[in-house]
Amino acid sequence: MADHISSPVEPSPATPDETTPVTAQSLSSASSSQTITNDSTPTKPTTKSTHRSRKQQREDEKASWVNGKRPKGYLTPEGREAAEKCKNYKSGVSIPYLTHSCKTYEGVLKHAIFGAIRSFGVSYGAKALVNLCLGMLKVMKGKGSFLTNAKDAFTGVDALRFGSFFGMFSFLWKLVNNGLTLYRGTDDRINGAIAGAIAGLALFIEAPERRVTFAQQMFIRSMQGVYNAGKYRGQFSFRHGDAFLFAIGSAQVMYAYTMHPDTIPKEFFQFMVKTARVPAEALAMNRARVRGFPLDLKQVRAMVDRFNPTALTLETVANMSETVDALPCAGLHPWVDSCRETSIDRFVGVIKTIFPVYATLNFVPLVVLRMKRLLKDPVNVLSKTTFNTFRSSAFLAVFVAYYQTQICTHRNLLNAGWKLGNSKYLYWLFGLGSAIPAIMIEQESRRAELAFYVIPKAADSLYRILYRKNWVKGSFYQREEQVLSPFVTKMIYHILGKN
Structure with a gap:
């Protein structure tokens, strides 16, 4: 894990304004403002000087913000740490020859294509290596040969589909997100939401039996994002909440x-x-x-x-x-x-x-x-x-x-x-x-x-x-289509047909 980022330091003693000349009188006033009481405790700085110090601190912090925008989740130490880790990680993963300017639609297309190639290569390589290593465990037990295992790992449908899914997802996401940013002239959450929804269509590349697993993971990751957003904003936090979820889930699985x-x-x-x-x-x-x-x-x-x-x-x-x-x-x-x-x-x-x-x-x-x-x-x-x-x-x-x-x-x-x-x-x-x-x-x-x-x-x-046990109901369209509106029923019927 990366080292924890320390929280912002306490305001330093007030300093003279840059527009105020530094005279002997001002130095004498600054010195007298830090007199020591009988119990050897420094006196509390004045409200005005404290405000100036905190304002200067905020200005210093703004210098590290991306595009002058405060990172999301900056209200708690955990939020600041997460934002800092994310900023440092993003600054270290850019590949110059795969990154193109998105100021034109041609640049957007090139960026999406090369991004898809990189995503395919990384995900395909990782999946193939995992399959190879797991297959070697079987070879060590006398099941199959190394050449057959290597061929299945690198040319099998599993790794190719896995890589193609992430490659297509990357292509659609980058193309739509940057295209909308260029068209609308702004980069906001609307672009990301639309791009993510369209990129999700890449799931059709995967095998039908694995689509449910991907969908479940994407849904629960989105819920994790909602929880972390509230946690980093100081709205709520549950100590060992992840352990509690694992225990409840494991109890049901067992x-x-x-x-x-x-x-x-x-x-x-x-x-x-x-x-x-x-x-x-x-x-x-x-x-x-x-x-x-x-x-x-x-x-x-x-x-x-x-x-x-x-x-x-x-x-x-x-x-x-x-x-x-x-x-x-x-x-x-x-x-x-x-x-x-x-x-x-x-x-x-x-x-x-x-x-x-x-x-x-x-x-x-x-x-x-x-x-x-x-x-x-x-x-x-x-x-x-x-x-x-x-x-x-x-x-x-x-x-x-x-x-x-x-x-x-x-x-x-x-x-x-x-x-x-x-x-x-x-x-x-x-x-x-x-x-x-x-x-x-x-x-x-x-x-x-x-x-x-x-x-x-x-x-x-x-x-x-x-x-x-008949305690919950299944698909309304499949079992009780009459409870749906006629418009929804007709739309589903014309698109999906009958089961």
Whole structure:
């Protein structure tokens, strides 16, 4: 993180006006105005001199403003720091031969074209390198060859679409924004809003299954902007609000993972099953018991037999009742008896599995986007990136291990005679309890990113669950078109047609 920018200094003692001659009398007056009281405390400057000092300070600050305009969010120290970081970053990313004057429409077009080329190159290169590194992990496990992996990474549709999306977005945004500025003679928010809306059409380049993800992220980023605008203006602020959002979102995601897996993306659910190392069949059996259905003991035995069960596991399954309160630990980790050992194994296993992934996600952007910084101070940058990679891996490992610990503790208390039941809402609380300590391990600057990754999935899952229970309604055009105005219905019908 960049060093924090200190807040403006306190007003200095008043100085004579530039138009006032400096005489012995004026110097004597200035000296006498700073007399010391009996308790050795300087007297407070006069209101007039304080006003002059603060006015001069504001004039000094204005010298660093862009185009004489005060940066947005300048009312708080956080706002000043953010504005300063943004100004410094923008001043360091301009590429002369890709930047053209936008004083003519021809210049606007050239600027948009070269900007699109740069955006395509950066995004395509970053995506291809990430795919290459992730593919190498499979090659190291004996799945595929290096040449095939490299070909798929650099010539596959995934990287080309990703780069084309950002290239087209950049082209449309620069073309419309600068074109409107030139046409209207002013650069304001209206230009940016129109340009952003039109540039969003570039989303059609992406695969249909990924458009929802992009749309969700863009929406939640816009909400982040609204929150930061109020925060930097001193209107409101919530300490650890990002951690709170992550915890709430994670609770809903873990509830969906255990009780409603069809409400989260299939690939995401498979990742969770692989990371948690709990058999998918065990999750299904536990869902059945939560909803009051008896267990099929033959299916339970067939499941544990596939995982090299221990003698205690086989004994537990043999003596198990089909109406047991909850699927016991023997069905969740049949290959080991100790719950403590299971939690430790989860922690170590997640570290080993996820560290290469986080290393790829941390080091590839470093090489692609921050090469100058890397070359300037390689030791510090590499050591910090490596530490952050371990930190992120530990965050996920703690989350998984602590969730498993809570599940096993619940089962052990049931075996001890505690009347806790097996409510489906316990799994929501377990998710909340796992997320809170885990997110505090992650660096503060990344907590918001993790929250914004989880919240859309949690919101989508919650909506699907509520819709299934008929607590919310779906598309009006699809189900209740009569509630829409005739004009809206006709417009949608002529543009989209029937579903």
